[in-house]
Amino acid sequence: MTEINGKRLLAELKELGKIGIGTDGRRTRLAASDTEKEGRDYVVGKMKEAGLKIVIDHIGNIFGIWDSEENKNIQPFMVGSHIDTVINAGQYDGCLGVLSGLEVIRTLKEQGIRTKRPIIVGAFTNEEGVRYAPDMMGSLVYAGGLSCKKALATVGTDGTILGDELKRIGYEGTIAPGFVTPSAFIELHVEQGPIMDAEGYDIGAVDNLQGIHWMKIHIDGVANHAGTTPTNMRIDAGLAAAKINVFCREMVEKSGGVATIGTISFKPNAVNVIPSKADFTVDIRNPKKEKLDNDEKYLLDYLKTLEETDHVKITTQPMTNFDPVPFDEDLCKKIEVAAKSRNLKVRRMVSGAGQDAQMMARICPTAMIFVPSVKGISHNPDEYTTDEAIINGSNVFLDVVTEMANF
16 A cells, blocks of 8 residues: 655654744744744745645635646645644644645655646645634635635734735735635544544544634623622622633533633732623534534523623623534545555544634535544643654545545
8 A cells, every 4th residue: 555755744744843932942833923934934845845836825825736737627636734823832733734735745746646636735824713813714715704805804912914914924825715616625633632542543534523602701890809898799700700611611511512711811900809800702612503502592691690690791792603514424434444444443533623624614525534632632732643643644644635636
């Protein structure tokens, strides 16, 4: 069986992983930042070395295209992921999908294997959504779910405008997003969860991706002395925020989803003052749309009740609202067959994290391949996937891409 060049892929993952490590030792490549530009330049350089045509669209998505005179007018097959990171990130999230896609193309070229369809490897802009919201922005714009004009006007957490920053780093692009609709799309990714590592699976055939609802919540209370104000006479924004956190946990324990308050701040933020304001975010996820929608409704109803019982004022602002995404059954079966043909243990999976693949599923058959994350750690510098797992996943990826590019 044909094998990817594992040594080369692992070396490139390490090289890309070095980009964005600051003097504090933390790896950070936020979308359209100087450090992400370095990462983009590295990936584009590797694509050019492989003889791929480079296309950058107006939202900054990067595409490396392998085609020929014989197949250039045939609908292409696409793979890809992202290279932007969270703050203090690991080195595998997203990067594996981009670099393994490039490695698959190089392997096919070096083995003299021609495909009926062109193959495109993409690196999508702002998947993480840390600097600019929403997350999965580049793939969402590509799939037509968000206008490019609106996305480029997005103001970041640092006050910058995405379009200005893409132009500043030289990645404003020359072609409209969605310039081609692929025949299908597959993304290789680390699981970012503990299931495969704990249960001893080599490959995950991802057939569903959880829906995600994000919202901002603002609570107005009354600041007062922490020592002289009796408990029953307080209008405490901090206490109300804590109650919401507990409510969310109890809610998703019943629905089978997950909920997280990932950011929170208080004002005046003093040790001896009852908080007058609380601002925080809520992330709710569930693989079932009905349950996800119900959880959001339950939370909003609870906020109304809390206003009455705790005498606070609560306002909400939606941030992200993505429904669960079922992936293509035929592609999932091909992943299972490819894994078994290499004597690898495979199971069906639900992706708990948002992925570029969920956006591409809007326009073409889509699936994902997971490889294990040791101890389930991700979005953390301790994120780790073994070399063996990366090579196994990339070889299954190679098999499926080869089949689909000749379909």
